[in-house]
Each structure stands twice: as C-alpha cells, then as structure tokens.
Amino acid sequence: MNVVGIDGDVLGDALARVQRDVDSVFDAFLPVPGDTRARLIEAMRYAAIGGGKRVRPLLLVSTAEMFGVDRDAALRAGTAVEAIHCYSLIHDDLPCMDDDDLRHGKATLHKTYDEATAVLAGDALHALAFEILADPETSPDPFTRSELIQTLGQASGMNGMAGGQMMDMVADEEGVEYDLSAVTRLQQLKTGALLAASVEMGAILGHIPPEGRSHLRAYARDIGLAFQIADDLLDVSGDEGKAGKALRKDAGQGKQTFVTLMGADKAREQARALIDQAIAHLGSHGREADTLRALARFIVERDR
C-alpha cells in the first residue's frame, strides 16, 4: 500500500504487516475440511483473506502494543473484530441490502458463490469472532476474554453496527431525511462503534481499567467520525479502481451524508479538525502512540 507522504513508510509497513498477520490468523482458523462443509469455509476464506485495509486490527494491535500486550494475542482479537467487519460487508453487499457487485476489487461473495452461501458465510464469520475471543489462547484471563466479548457484542449488535445499519436502511427506504445530528449518531453506530471497540479491546488486553481508557475512547470517537466523513468524500470524489468498490452511490440515492449536509470543503475541514483533536487526546503518550497518530492521519488522507 502506498502511503508515502503521510508518515513515510512507517504506517505503510505497519499496515502491510498487520495485513499479512491477519491473513495468517484467518488461515489458521479456517482449514478447509474434507466434507461438504468445504464450500462454506472456502466462501469464508474468499471474503476474509487477502482483502481490506485492516484498519480495525491495526487500531487494536497498535493500542495493545502501547501497553506491552503480546502481539499474537492482539492479532487474534484484531482478527475477531475483522471477522465481524467482514461478515457485515458480506451481508451489506447482498441483493436485498446494497446489491453490490464489487468489494476489495473482486466480485462480491454472493456473485462468486450464491446468496445462500453468502448469508451463511457471514453468519459463520460472525460466530467465529466470538469463538476466537472465548478461546483461552487469546487471553489466559477469563475476565479479559469476557470483557472483549461484551465490548465486541455491544459494538456489533442493535446498539452498535446493526442498529446504525437499520437507521441507514430506514433513510433509504422510507425517505427519512436526517439532519447532521442524526447522521452523526447513525455513523457513530454503523462505523464508529466497531472502530471504537477496536481501540477499547486493545486497552482491555492491556488490562487498562475503564477509567483509564477515556482518552482512548475520545480518540476513537473522533477518528470514527473522521473515517466516515472521509468515506463520504471518497464516495463523491474517489477513484473506483483504487476503492475497489462502487462509488457515487450516495448522490444517486439522494442520501444525506456529511458531504451533502456540510458541503465537501467544510466536511474536509471538519475531518481534519477531528483528527487534530484525536491526536491531542493522545497527549499523555510518547512515541509508543505514534502508530495511532499516523493511523489517524491516514484515515483522512487515504484514497480507498
């Protein structure tokens, strides 16, 4: 990945490394069996391995590293978050949802296999996330495992990602026009919750008690919002080839986004302000937070 000009090769290297590592963890958890379940596991591998920026695992691993957490443990937890992210993309891409043909530069899962396989592969990746987190190998401390699971469950369910997705669907189907505050809330649930959970889970693995995580939560909230503003901007002005998915969809649907509500210039300004604020929240940390700082900047500068 070319992120030269942002933080030299430091972030690029960190992303490339986490991409390789997450692929390895998925590979280890998804051996293709010798029976007719093979189709399911192959579909899971197709969706989960070798695609995606892996922003969530990198957030988790970078936060965990700040607190001296074993990298393998952090990678397993990061892969669990990514399994949730992958399942949500598979289901969002379905014909009855966004009906997308392209994801990470290749055909969506239901196009390559079929809808039923896509529904089921999403469900199985969803279960895999919790299987990974509940496994004592992820953390020998059952309290930590349980806290990881509670955090990820809340972030992905009706009070998190799935809730935000429903708010989004209602807007599309019932023509509800959200104002800026509603769009902010929607995006905090749909995208922000899982990004925030990634940071939180890194701190949980580091045994940082809840009261010691508030600056990290603030960081995560800010980058989550900036991430979505950047996504909205990419939808308007991005390159489909680089994005590896269909763009220009929001305008076609007459959808309210940060860009339609604020205008592109104001939105870009706002995203940058959020990133400055996010980085300021890391003020109590030294060089060990540099990856989180670089990642914050990457989130608004990325071209895909």
Added chain:
Amino acid sequence: MNVVGIDGDVLGDALARVQRDVDSVFDAFLPVPGDTRARLIEAMRYAAIGGGKRVRPLLLVSTAEMFGVDRDAALRAGTAVEAIHCYSLIHDDLPCMDDDDLRHGKATLHKTYDEATAVLAGDALHALAFEILADPETSPDPFTRSELIQTLGQASGMNGMAGGQMMDMVADEEGVEYDLSAVTRLQQLKTGALLAASVEMGAILGHIPPEGRSHLRAYARDIGLAFQIADDLLDVSGDEGKAGKALRKDAGQGKQTFVTLMGADKAREQARALIDQAIAHLGSHGREADTLRALARFIVERDR
C-alpha cells in the same frame, strides 16, 4: 401446550413456564428505542417473542436446576441459545435459503417486514446471544461466562449449526446423496450441536467440570438425533396446522432423510431406542433429572 399422556402435566407446565420466562428475558433485552432503530428491534421482537417450543432453553434450565443453579441465570443463558436458534430460523426462511412463508404459525419475518430487515434482525439476535452471555449478570464468574460463550460459539459456527446447514444446502443444490452416516453427521451439526450445547451450558453454569459431563453429553447426543428423526417423521406425517410451518418439503426435494433412508417404521423405532438410551445415561441421577427424562420422551412424541 397439550402434552397430557406423556408425563401428565409436569412437562407441559415446565414448558409453559419456560416459554413465559424466555419471553420476559427477550422483552427486557429488547426495549423499542425512540429512534429509527425501532424497526430493527420490532423485527427482532416479532421473531423472538411468543413463538417456538423453547426446547433448548428448557434443556438448559432443567440441566442447570439439577445442579442448583439460580433460575434467572439459567434463563438468561437459555435465552441466549434461543436467540441463536431464532436467528438461524430467520436466515433459513429467507427466499435465497428455504424460502418459507410460515413459521410458528405466523408469516415469516421477511414476509412481514422485508428481506433486508430479516437479514439484519437475524444478525442482531446473533450478537445479542453473545452480549447476554458476556454480561456479568448472567454469571458473576468470568470463567463460566467465557466457557458458555466458547460452547455456544462452537455449536453455532462452521463446526456446528452453520456447517450442518451448508452440508444440507450442498445436498439440495448439487444433488449429493448422503448415506445414513453422512445424514447423521449433518444432523448432529445442524440440529444436534445446539441441543447439546444447551445441556452442556446448564452443566457449565453448575460448575460441573468437563469430565463430569460425559453422561450429559451422551444424553444430549441421543436426544439430538431422536429430535431430528422425529422432525423427519413429522415432515412426512405431521399436521401443518399444528406444526405452524410448511411440511412435506423433504419428499418434494427428493432429499435423503432418516425416513427415506430407513423407512418410517424403522426410523420411529430408532428414535424410541435413542430416547431409552438417553434416559439410561441419566441413571446416576434421581428425581432431579425427571424433567430431562420427560423432555426426552416429549421429543419423539410431540406433534409439532
């Protein structure tokens, strides 16, 4: 529910009570919010509340009661298992899967709402299951919570329910003809794994170590298989009104089932033999296992 003639009203009362209690737990976990997520939570309530025999929660609660577990804790865990069962029914009923119009005597979720809402409500119930189990109110002991989650995750994912569902789909779509051993394996994954997890989770809540659970596992394996044979028999000779769902589907699809492979008489005999064997596994227990014994008999005698 009329189960007179099986074990008098004892089991009927236990089922009716657990049905009420599981509805209450779902009700408490699913308050309808004042924002546009309301549609999601209403759909989850439609699918989860007021339907189903609640065999899995009763298995869990009855096992837990044998070991003196607090009923509220067992009910929460039982509701988590039922949330997984509900989500699987929602997704199985989708047009791209079994395309069913009727479930628990009412229109399936995607018929009442729409496919996208059904996919999402299933996903949110899936996450809810793990949220409930990770909540310290379910068990104050994090090791117990973690073990509950690992057991449910394994039973529902690619090496459990979802894996069995894929084996089933491959048979339907690719015309693979399974023999008795493959059908047994398929059903142990598709239906048996979650029934077995229910019993196992009751024992986990009772702090019974794995080596003390083998007779319960044997009981669960036997009733799981008997349950599926009974389902196959119902598909052939059941009453759609009582079943509350479409029947006669296996024959229409030319599908291999216990009934097609063994014949109805032999299958019925086999189911009864499995139930006798299941009950024999409970020999070390006294009256405290009577609900599990009655439930085993109910599983083959039920008419829905």
